[in-house]
């Protein structure tokens with residue numbers, strides 16, 4: 001989880017006059033003062049401890065400014081809980097520390113529309129006026145944080161659809177009408193923590209309705225989830241189920257952090273337990289083991305979760321060498337690695353990055369593929385602010401859909417299709433890359449492991465439901481939108497908020513009005529909620545090719561008539 005850049009030093013509380021203070025700082029101070037006043041009024045034990053006010057200020061400053069802006073001051077006791085959880089989580093034995101409580105999120109029926117009570121988008125403007133929804137509370141107190149205005153807007157929209165469909169305002173089903181709980185976790189911040197916590201919640205059948213993730217300046221996390229799906233209002237049983245699930249989760253983390261225990265027998269040394277080579281299924285016909293002496297390493301290109309990637313040569317050919325870091329190798333990684341080799345060696349297509357070979361004798365574990373000199377489409381769009389003009393955009397889309405069609409014909413689901421995994425060679429041919437997480441589809445067709453990135457992920461994958469190759473079609477739809485707009489999908493939301501929106505509120509990126517209707521229709525078909533409604537890649541290739549022809553002809557006509565080209569939207573680029 002990224003740490004927000006807006007954390008201020010803890011010594012600045014009284015240092016600036018109120019006029020000179022930045023707006024965020026002023027609001028934070030106001031929230032701090034209000035929370036402190038309430039805690040003292042309620043006579044909480046902590047409030048009487050010496051130096052409590054300084055510690056509370058320190059708490060606000062450990063966290064990003066948006067924590068203070070979003071927190072419900074009427075729930076001052078939650079701030080104490082957060083402070084306590086963060087402190088508790090300092091002891092590794094307590095990680096992750098968590099707290100559960102029942103919450104009530106009351107929708108307001110306002111005329112013919114259904115409004116979520118905490119959807120006031122002015123809440124970001126005035127922290128003090130944000131928190132009036134608890135006045136309408138039911139048996140339980142409201143959540144600690146207001147929900148994202150974007151998601152609320154969507155909830156509102158979804159409810160309006162209900163109203164129109166049902167023909168009556170009161171037949172609308174408020175999104176937040178079921179028993180809900182707020183679960184707050186604190187632990188040491190680390191990559192993929194959010195996805196671990198969300199899987200943990202999904203595993204016990206909870207649906208995340210809201211998520212607020214914060215990182216402290218000193219490396220801890222505070223993640224607050226509002227969930228439904230737990231049928232009882234009381235919290236004790238939920239707490240004990242969570243405890244059990246957390247201890248399972250700890251066991252798994254332990255085996256990941258201790259590869260010896262995972263791979264070998266107890267008490268064996270690392271060298272003894274480490275396999276001398278990895279068993280990769282083979283039909284005996286392919287020669288793919290590479291002698292490292294024939295590999296020449298040049299510069300490091302980048303790093304991924306597997307290890308580092310180098311440019312180099314193999315028998316005079318320019319290659320990309322993905323090196324697994326031996327110190328980070330464990331059983332799961334080795335399985336992924338062998339799987340990657342197994343998949344890559346079988347495939348050969350001009351729109352799929354070509355596998356050349358692998359070194360599988362530890363400590364030399366690496367995968368050698370063709371080198372893609374023009375980098376990723378993601379970097380092109382978002383780092384270099386590149387734009388695809390009409391012909392190139394269609395060409396990229398056709399390249400990717402052909403590569404994906406080939407993979408699907410070979411029963412390979414990519415599962416992590418996104419622009420970062422689309423690489424360009426020197427001729428600007430785009431190829432599908434990164435099978436670090438690709439898998440041969442199991443016979444049952446059930447694949448539940450969570451991979452990929454939320455912004456591109458199909459709802460069924462986010463929800464840990466069984467999924468198939470149509471999950472890649474959804475991701476392709478998001479990729480097409482990205483190529484069209486040059487923007488990051490749901491850029492105003494955190495990845496987790498995007499995930500909640502996609503699953504719960506059918507959130508999708510907004511298609512620009514100027515988009516060619518047939519292209520817009522293709523995007524919408526690709527990201528249908530129901531996977532069976534999404535077209536197969538064989539159809540997508542055909543649709544895109546026809547569109548390219550049509551647009552090419554239109555362009556020719558316009559050129560002849562002296563007009564300029566804006567048939568899709570890339571004319572604007």
Ligand SMILES: Nc1ncnc2c1ncn2[C@@H]1O[C@H](COP(=O)(O)OP(=O)(O)OP(=O)(O)O)[C@@H](O)[C@H]1O
Nearest residue numbers: 301302303304305306309320369370371372376434
């Ligand atoms: N065949 C290749 N040729 C040139 N550059 C490549 C090639 N494969 C990957 N890269 C680049 O190397 C960097 C690291 O890629 P890698 O696949 O190891 O990790 P990643 O995809 O960034 O992350 P992760 O594996 O965690 O999803 C990225 O910038 C990627 O664009």
